[in-house]
Amino acid sequence: MISTARAPRLTFADRIxxxxxxxxxxxxxSVEPVRVPMRDGVTLRADVYHPAAEAHGTILIRTPYGPKTQAxxxxxxxxxxxRAVTVYSRGTFGSGGSFDPMRAEAQDGxxxxxxxxxxxWYTGSFATTGASYIGYTQWALLNEPPEDLKAAVIFVGPHDFAGHTWSTGTFRNDLISWSNLIDIxxxxxxxxxxxxMLSGNPRARRAMKATPVVEGVRKEYxxxxxxxxxxxxxxxASSQWAPMRFKSAIDKVDVPILLISGWQDIFRRQSHLQYQRLRQRGIDVALSIGPWTHLQGAGNAMMHTEMLQWFDTKYGRLDVPARQAAVHLEVTGGGGWRWFGSWPPAPRTLTLHPDASGRLGAEPAVGERTFVYSPDDPTPSVGGNDFxxxxxxxxxxxxxxxxxxxxxSEPLTADTEVMGxxxxxxxxRTEHADADLFVRISDVAPNGRSTxxxxxxxxxxxATGATTIELDAVAHRFAAGHRIRLIVAGGAFPLYAINxxxxxxxxxxxxxVANRHTVSLAGTRLDLPVVGAR
Known part of the structure; x- marks a missing residue:
């Protein structure tokens, strides 16, 4: 085959x-465009990025996104x-076939x-990397891990799209927001x-607000x-979702894996589950978590520095400094970046109880509080892990x-770090049995600003009694003088569908229909995993 690669060069953008x-x-x-054949006769577009000298190894990236954003x-x-090989998912950016997200990635991989x-030019082994959907394509491949796969770096990558979308019992609307991006x-x-993106996807919002939503989706897309x-x-459990679920991959993979997540990332629960299970199995796994959302994290400099270091030490076997510890994360609230041998550190439990006056304290209280959730004016989602x-x-x-x-709570008399x-x-208890429950912890500064x-x-x-809800994992310092705030509501739109x-x-x-919630304070509490001095 005649190579179509251009002469090696380094562009101004590369240097920047x-x-x-x-x-x-x-x-x-240099970059060489190629075609990759699939077993069903479809060929996929790919770009091979060749180093000027002999390659340390081969790194595979499989993506549905275009070269303008992925190069x-x-x-x-x-x-x-x-040597990096980028292969575009079927039906995207010049690849043959039709794009049916998530369903064909295991076989195509x-x-x-x-x-x-x-x-x-193959070096006899390869590694994988990529963020978000590209992280998912890695888990799809890891469900049957090739013997010549030697390392992976997975940025904010889910292993189970079905669980992400429906595991709370309702629908996460970020699938519609993401589909809007795919469509255009x-x-x-x-x-x-x-x-x-900056305007909040007006077309996606119209679909989410439609009655029924499925008809809005059909009309807009x-x-x-x-x-x-x-x-x-x-x-x-339906057959539709089965090809998109690769939790078993976590129990099969046995290569060094660096997981990179964000405290406000949409997939952070799955990233944390991946780390915990791989660590339990004794796999060489590391975890980095920053204060990013899903879209902020992919361009973060630190993530790419740690990616290259991981490949240099775990795959290329270059003489470079090793990672300082397994876990690297930012303690939000001004606690700074820290290294840990494992995550989370052993905490003690701080239990706080709400009372009828709106305080959050150490002693259980009696009484109840009520609110009405209205689907005509759904409680908004503000910040958080929205796409x-x-x-x-x-x-x-x-x-x-x-x-x-x-x-x-009352103003804290000392810094309090919540980790876990x-x-x-x-x-x-609700007027109608079908209800959603949203719980948030916020940090209230002395000037009253709540974040x-x-x-x-x-x-x-x-909804007829006590319900336990695990919040997303956190590493946050509530500074002395700040208050811990507990928020309870019946929805969070547009992050989740209208109940x-x-x-x-x-x-x-x-x-x-509108739904009245009555919260019994005697059976309500907040358990915080706290580290440090009592």
Whole structure:
């Protein structure tokens, strides 16, 4: 085969990226476009990024996103001595076939590896990397791990799209937001994509607010028939979801894996589960967590520095300093970046109880508080791990709403660090048995500014008593003088679907009713995993 690679060179953009990511000096590279055959006759577009000198190894990236947004990582890998191979998912950016997200990635991944082994430049082993959906393609491959796979770096990557979408009992709307991006990514300009994201995806919002939602999805996204199927089917045991679930991969893989997540990332629960299970199995696993949302993390310099270091030490076997410890994370609230041997550190439990006056204290209280959730004016999601508009946000307006209960501790007399998984027990009874429950912990500064820290969510099919909700894992310092705030509500839109109150699938329901919640304070508490001095 005649090579179509251009002469090796290093562009101005390569030099800027190298400096921005704080990487070691880069070398020239070349790019070769190729086609990769699949077993069903479809061929996929791929780009091979060749280093100028002999390669340290081969790194595979499989993505549904285009080269304009995805070229930086393979170019930097090649500029630092690795041969990077980017393969575009079927039906995207010149690859044959149709894009049916998540369903074909396991089989196609094995076919790509079979093709890799036949190439004259193949180094005899390979590693994988990538973020988000590209992290998912790694887990799909790891479900049957090839013997020549030697290392992986998975940025904010889920192993189970079905669980992410429906595991709370209701629908996470970020699948619609992401599908909006997929629908326009090959035709819209980069400014249009950015404006659409910054404006909160108006077309996606229209679909989410429709009654029923599935018809809104059908109207707004006629070119995405698979989205209607995903929206309509909340049965995690259905055959539709089976090809998208790779939890078993966590129990099969045995290569060094670096997991990179964000405290406000949409997939952070799955990243934490991956770390815990791999660590239990004795796998060489490391975890890095920053204060990022899903979209913020992919471009973070530290993530790419740690990626290259991981490959240099675990795969390329280069003479570079090793990682300082297994876990590297930022303690939010001003606690700074820290290294840990494992995560989470052994905590003690601080239990706080709400009372009728809105205080949060050490002693159990009696009484009850009520609020009404209205689907006509759904409680908004403010910040948190939302795909488009998440992050750390001021949430005072949320706390002040009449459909929200808020409980504040007294000002803390010393810094209090919460590390691990907070657990809320909410004794909630509702007028209609079908209800959602949203729980948040916020940090209230001495000036009254409230900022979200972590959330939990669950759909209740029989809201008739105490319900335990695990919030997302956290490492946060509540500074002396600050207050710990507990927020309880009946929804979080548009992060989650509007609860209909009728027991129907929220995406196909044609009737929605308001629902009164009555919270018994005697059976309600917040358990915080706290480290440090008492």
């Amino acid at each position: 990226t190298n400096r921005r990511w704080h990487l070691r000096p880069a070398s020239p590279l 930086a990582v393979p170019r930097q890998l090649a500029a630092h001595g690795y 094995q076919d790509v590896v079979a093709w890799l082994r036949l190439q004259p 990514q090959e035709t819209a300009s980069m400014p249009k994509l950015v404006i659409d 006629p070119k995405l028939p698979w989205l209607v199927d995903r929206v309509s089917d909340g049965d995690l 488009m508009t998440g992050g750390y946000k001021r949430d005072n307006r949320l706390a002040a709403r009449s459909d929200v209960l808020t409980f504040d 998984v907070p657990v809320a027990t909410i004794d909630d 979200n820290v972590t959330d939990g969510y669950l759909r209740l099919r029989a 209909p109150g009728t027991g129907e699938n929220p995406m196909t329901a044609t009737v929605r």
